[in-house]
Amino acid sequence: EVQVVDSGGGLVQPGGSLRLSCAASGFTFSDFWMSWVRQAPGKGPEWVANIKPDGSEKFYVDSVKGRFTISRDNAKNSLYLQMNSLRAEDTAVYYCVRGGMRFDPWGQGTLVIVSS
Amino acid sequence: EVEMTQSPAILSVSPGERATLSCRASQSVSSKLAWYQQKPGQSPRLLIYDASTRATYIPAKFSGSGAGTEFTLTISSLQSEDFAIYYCQQYNNWPRTFGQGTKVEVK
Numbered sequence: 001e002v003q004v005v006d007s008g009g010g011l012v013q014p015g016g017s018l019r020l021s022c023a024a025s026g027f028t029f030s031d032f033w034m035s036w037v038r039q040a041p042g043k044g045p046e047w048v049a050n051i052k053p054d055g056s057e058k059f060y061v062d063s064v065k066g067r068f069t070i071s072r073d074n075a076k077n078s079l080y081l082q083m084n085s086l087r088a089e090d091t092a093v094y095y096c097v098r099g100g101m102r103f104d105p106w107g108q109g110t111l112v113i114v115s116s
Numbered sequence: 117e118v119e120m121t122q123s124p125a126i127l128s129v130s131p132g133e134r135a136t137l138s139c140r141a142s143q144s145v146s147s148k149l150a151w152y153q154q155k156p157g158q159s160p161r162l163l164i165y166d167a168s169t170r171a172t173y174i175p176a177k178f179s180g181s182g183a184g185t186e187f188t189l190t191i192s193s194l195q196s197e198d199f200a201i202y203y204c205q206q207y208n209n210w211p212r213t214f215g216q217g218t219k220v221e222v223k
Contacts, residue, residue, distance in 0.1 A: 035212075043216070044203055044214045044215060044216045044217050045152075045160060045203060045205070045214045046214065047205075047211055047212040047213070047214070050212075059210060059211075061211045062211070095159060095160075100207075101148065101207035101212070102150040102162060102165040102205070102207060103150070103152075103160075103162065103205075104161075104162035104165075104171060105159075105161075105162070106159035106160055106161070107159065108159055109159055
């Protein structure tokens with residue numbers, strides 16, 4: 001079964017940092033683009049970042065450029081999102097997703113709350 | 117950034133009836149459009165990609181059409197499990213962008 005499982009969310013103060021992780025299984029991880037998509041409460045999804053299969057190219061939505069870093073470890077079938085200088089508007093459920101164009105499947109989501 | 121606009125925001129449909137959802141892009145996205153279904157408390161699920169191709173295991177009751185800036189998702193004979201929020205998403209341009217969703221509710 002193709003599956004991605006995300007983790008690492010939590011409550012963090014404004015200006016703080018958090019690292020999200022995603023474990024992939026059921027497919028050849030190193031063949032696929034991978035992405036992070038977030039969804040604020042009551043809102044539609046928002047694409048955040050993605051990374052090429054070999055990790056050589058990365059793309060970000062403007063609102064997170066310079067603060068978030070996407071990375072991957074193909075030997076561990078794992079995807080990461082390092083989030084620094086977090087703001088209240090970063091509060092959302094973050095999903096690990098397979099793909100760089102269409103997204104399938106989605107992880108179960110991990111909740112990030114930025115609040116003092 | 118390509119803005120995706122979905123209409124209506126809420127669609128009230130009786131079980132057994134057909135639902136037609138619309139998605140408009142602020143500029144052409146060719147056929148690089150996907151549709152997702154999200155049920156309460158669940159992650160989104162890919163239904164349609166490339167505007168009209170059903171994803172794996174998606175039943176034929178779901179169909180997509182359109183190209184350029186105007187797209188439609190049709191759900192035939194709605195059943196209880198189909199009442200959910202549906203999102204469109206373009207992947208022709210960076211950044212990838214989603215619509216705000218259409219909630220399909222029981223009439």
